[in-house]
Amino acid sequence: MDVIDLLLAQHALIRDLFDEVEQAAPEQRGEAFTRLVRLLAVHETAEEEIVHPYARRKIDAGDAVVEDRLAEENEAKQLLQQMDQAGVEDPAFMDNLLLLRGSVEAHARAEERYEFYKLRAHTTEAERRTLATGVKAAEAMAPTHPHPGTESATKNMLMGTPIAMMDRARDAIRQAMGTKS
Numbered sequence: 390m391d392v393i394d395l396l397l398a399q400h401a402l403i404r405d406l407f408d409e410v411e412q413a414a415p416e417q418r419g420e421a422f423t424r425l426v427r428l429l430a431v432h433e434t435a436e437e438e439i440v441h442p443y444a445r446r447k448i449d450a451g452d453a454v455v456e457d458r459l460a461e462e463n464e465a466k467q468l469l470q471q472m473d474q475a476g477v478e479d480p481a482f483m484d485n486l487l488l489l490r491g492s493v494e495a496h497a498r499a500e501e502r503y504e505f506y507k508l509r510a511h512t513t514e515a516e517r518r519t520l521a522t523g524v525k526a527a528e529a530m531a532p533t534h535p536h537p538g539t540e541s542a543t544k545n546m547l548m549g550t551p552i553a554m555m556d557r558a559r560d561a562i563r564q565a566m567g568t569k570s
C-alpha cells in the first residue's frame with residue numbers, strides 16, 4: 390500500500406462522512422459525527438507524525454509548505470474541538486459543520502496539490518510503503534462502519550475529546566513506526 394494512495398482514499402472517506410453527518414436524522418447525528426471526528430483525528434495525526442516531517446525534507450520549500458498545512462490543520466482542529474464541546478444539539482452545529490467542511494476540504498486540496506503529488510515525485514515506492522505502515526495502524530482505530538460487536542472495542546481505543554483521540558492515535562502510530570520512546 391502506497392501512503393499517498395492511502396491518504397487520498399481517506400480524503401474521499403472524510404468527504405463521505407461529512408455527507409453522512411449532514412444527512413443524518415437528528416437522533417443519528419451524534420454517532421455519525423463521532424465517526425467523522427475519529428477519522429479526522431487519526432488522519433491528521435498520521436499526517437503530522439509521518440507525512441509532514443518527510444515532506445519537509447523531501448520537497449522543495451518543504452518547510453514552508455508544511456507550515457502552511459499545519460496552520461490549516463490547527464484552524465480546523467480548534468473548530469472541531471469547539472463543536473465537540475457544544476455537542477450536536479447545539480443550534481449552531483449545522484452552520485459550524487459547513488464551516489468545518491469548507492476548511493477541511495480546502496486543506497485537503499492544498500495538501501494534495503502542494504504536498505502529496507510532489508512527495509510522490511520525490512520518493513520511492515519502498516519509502517511510500519514504509520510510511521503507509523503508521524497510517525494504516527492509525528486507520529485501524531477508526532473503522533467508519535464497524536461490524537456489529539467490534540464497536541465497543543473501537544470506542545475503548547478512541548474516545549473522549551478530539552484531542553484525547555489524537556493523543557491515543559499518536560501513541561499507536563509511534564508504536565507502529567518504532568519511534569515510541
Ligand SMILES: [Fe+2]
Pocket residue numbers: 432433436458462496500
Ligand atoms: Fe492534513
Ligand SMILES: [Fe+2]
Pocket residue numbers: 396400432436497500
Ligand atoms: Fe489530509
